Amino acid sequence: MDEKTTGRRFPNPGDAELLEKARKENVELAVDRLRRMMPECAFGELGTCCVMCYLGPCRIDPFDKGPKAGVCGASADVIVARNFLRAAAGGAASHAGHARELALLLLEIAEGKAPGYKVRDEGKLLALAGRLGVPVDGRAVAAVAADVARKALEDFGRQDGAPMNWIRARTSPTEYAKWEKLGLIVSNPHNEIETALHRTSMGNDADPLNLWVATLRMGLVDNFAGLALATDLADVIFGVPKPRVVAANYAVLREASVNIACHGHNPIMASKLVEWADRLEGEAKAAGADGINVVGICCIGNELAERYGIPYAGHEAQAELFLTTGALDAMVVDMQCIWPSLPAIARCYKTRFITTVPFVRHPEAIHVAFTAAEADARAQEIVRHAIAGYRDRKASGAPVHIPAVSSRMLTGISVEALVSVLSAVDKADPLKPVVDAVASGDILGAVAIVGCPNPKLRPSAMTERLAAELIRNNVLVVTTGCANHVLAQAGFLTGDAAQEYAGERLRAVLTALGNAAGLGGPLPPVLHMGSCVDNSRIYDLLAALAGRLGVEISRLPVAGSAPEFITEKAISIGSFFLAAGILVHVAPAPRIFGSPFAIDLLTRKLPEINGGKALVETDPVKAAAGIIAHLREKRRGLGLA
Ligand code: BF8
Numbered sequence: 001m002d003e004k005t006t007g008r009r010f011p012n013p014g015d016a017e018l019l020e021k022a023r024k025e026n027v028e029l030a031v032d033r034l035r036r037m038m039p040e041c042a043f044g045e046l047g048t049c050c051v052m053c054y055l056g057p058c059r060i061d062p063f064d065k066g067p068k069a070g071v072c073g074a075s076a077d078v079i080v081a082r083n084f085l086r087a088a089a090g091g092a093a094s095h096a097g098h099a100r101e102l103a104l105l106l107l108e109i110a111e112g113k114a115p116g117y118k119v120r121d122e123g124k125l126l127a128l129a130g131r132l133g134v135p136v137d138g139r140a141v142a143a144v145a146a147d148v149a150r151k152a153l154e155d156f157g158r159q160d161g162a163p164m165n166w167i168r169a170r171t172s173p174t175e176y177a178k179w180e181k182l183g184l185i186v187s188n189p190h191n192e193i194e195t196a197l198h199r200t201s202m203g204n205d206a207d208p209l210n211l212w213v214a215t216l217r218m219g220l221v222d223n224f225a226g227l228a229l230a231t232d233l234a235d236v237i238f239g240v241p242k243p244r245v246v247a248a249n250y251a252v253l254r255e256a257s258v259n260i261a262c263h264g265h266n267p268i269m270a271s272k273l274v275e276w277a278d279r280l281e282g283e284a285k286a287a288g289a290d291g292i293n294v295v296g297i298c299c300i301g302n303e304l305a306e307r308y309g310i311p312y313a314g315h316e317a318q319a320e321l322f323l324t325t326g327a328l329d330a331m332v333v334d335m336q337c338i339w340p341s342l343p344a345i346a347r348c349y350k351t352r353f354i355t356t357v358p359f360v361r362h363p364e365a366i367h368v369a370f371t372a373a374e375a376d377a378r379a380q381e382i383v384r385h386a387i388a389g390y391r392d393r394k395a396s397g398a399p400v401h402i403p404a405v406s407s408r409m410l411t412g413i414s415v416e417a418l419v420s421v422l423s424a425v426d427k428a429d430p431l432k433p434v435v436d437a438v439a440s441g442d443i444l445g446a447v448a449i450v451g452c453p454n455p456k457l458r459p460s461a462m463t464e465r466l467a468a469e470l471i472r473n474n475v476l477v478v479t480t481g482c483a484n485h486v487l488a489q490a491g492f493l494t495g496d497a498a499q500e501y502a503g504e505r506l507r508a509v510l511t512a513l514g515n516a517a518g519l520g521g522p523l524p525p526v527l528h529m530g531s532c533v534d535n536s537r538i539y540d541l542l543a544a545l546a547g548r549l550g551v552e553i554s555r556l557p558v559a560g561s562a563p564e565f566i567t568e569k570a571i572s573i574g575s576f577f578l579a580a581g582i583l584v585h586v587a588p589a590p591r592i593f594g595s596p597f598a599i600d601l602l603t604r605k606l607p608e609i610n611g612g613k614a615l616v617e618t619d620p621v622k623a624a625a626g627i628i629a630h631l632r633e634k635r636r637g638l639g640l641a
Helices: 013-024 030-037 042-046 076-110 122-132 141-157 165-170 173-181 189-200 208-238 267-279 281-286 299-308 316-324 342-348 375-396 415-423 432-440 462-472 481-489 495-501 504-516 535-549 568-579 596-609 620-637
Strands: 244-248 258-263 292-297 312-314 330-333 352-355 407-411 445-449 475-479 526-528 558-562 583-586 613-616
Touching (some): 076 141, 122 165, 141 165, 141 189, 189 208, 208 299, 208 568, 258 299, 267 299, 267 330, 281 375, 292 375, 299 407, 299 481, 312 316, 342 352, 407 481, 415 535, 432 504, 462 495, 558 568, 568 583, 583 620
Parallel strands (some): 258 292, 258 330, 292 312, 330 352, 445 475, 583 613
Antiparallel strands (some): 244 407
């Protein structure tokens, strides 16, 4: 391993500064709780602990020493498959819930019931309508929007077993036929999630294969009822992201400003917060601040950066650390990845912690019930809470420490934006330069590094070192989610990173493309495609490349990696990429190792069935080597050197 992959500059030095501050101030953080949790339960790690009913809890010892079955008779293979499907259903429910809120908002907009919102991207609306078979000619935007929203909501209510509208609209005939043959086409996400809970409850499905097929189906629920639906409708309502350079890292906080950290996922509340922070700047100045500074934490950070250029603060595991700076006047959250630890830490630093969603509450939080119909009033209320927080902070004289680490990143690489950048090189065939570079081997392949930063793996800088190793080997990296916060903070999302880290051949391609696109230098070797729901953009890009080459997606030299995953959402996204026939690398180890059936299926049988394959590796260099070996194998399959 050369110096560039030793992780000397990783992980973020600001994290260590704030951990030290918290330690001195006796504030408990995740790392402390994690330490106390060790050693972790081995049965839990292996996935062989079953708490589905009160015959147990039951746990199966994989080493021939203890019980071979639960009290009901469930084997380790059944227990692992049931637990995994439930996790995938939890993830898919989160994404589908996110998307359904956007569908309801689009309908409210069309019906004039959400006066604070409008359709910002008519082009995207019309393109989507075309794919869904919604007539557009001579019709008002509101009428088209209402029909598109109804098509989305129809998917959540369908009982006739017909395929989801969103699957029919968003897949190529080749991919559709592949999934149809495997029995993976789904009809109604709610029914699928209900059936997953039903079949995994005590005394139902005891066929591991049947359960794993349901997990792959859950992957399709996740992508089409969750990721793609959410991305499509967010683009319609808030606009398709465009390339822009955004400030990242701890230094986006400003001591003299009203600092509001927006944390969560759905742009419905956050977009209004951004708007009213701007409009109430005068009130902040009257309170003695130099302005209002909204910054984004976790996936909403991605959504706000890619659409509005809002400073890109940090990932979900840094939310606690941002509070310990003492500089936040409010942390405003909507849903998902909001750790229950946060309000108590906020209290230590006099930061107002504000919840906005009826099913994400905390006894120590201020709750502002945000609705689309009253969005403007509620957003003003939230900003005024933050201004009051600023007054309190200044009055208390409590010390503030903002680590002086700053980064910049190029964001907003939607598929539309990428095609537009590449059009500067070849207007008639925008994907040709990428296809040519892959064919020649200048780009060895592409890997999506996605998901969450996990305190278990943060000390080893797993994500940064994996990215460094891949791009050094001429692999192009795309990212989404909190992994992107990590990579942006480490400086991978700049043209300079191409000079510093990329292999010679990849660097030459990035330089040629960057210059042709008028950037005056290379494109970054890591391209930011958005939030976790924007993983749908990665699939769209793969579908476009596969279509351009006339091959199935599973034959492309590509892979996905969630190198530090935490959430059930990462499991449902990974299940989709497995269903799409793609290699999925994960760390830490998923809870499947207690099941010989699962290991055999995910590492040997599935690759033969559809190309999907799981790779588990916690060492970044070994993980990169495994992924690169896979890319080379795929290249050989296409007859490429
Ligand atoms: O949905 S990457 S920690 S914020 S789950 Fe959560 Fe993981 Fe972040 Fe985005 Ni995705």
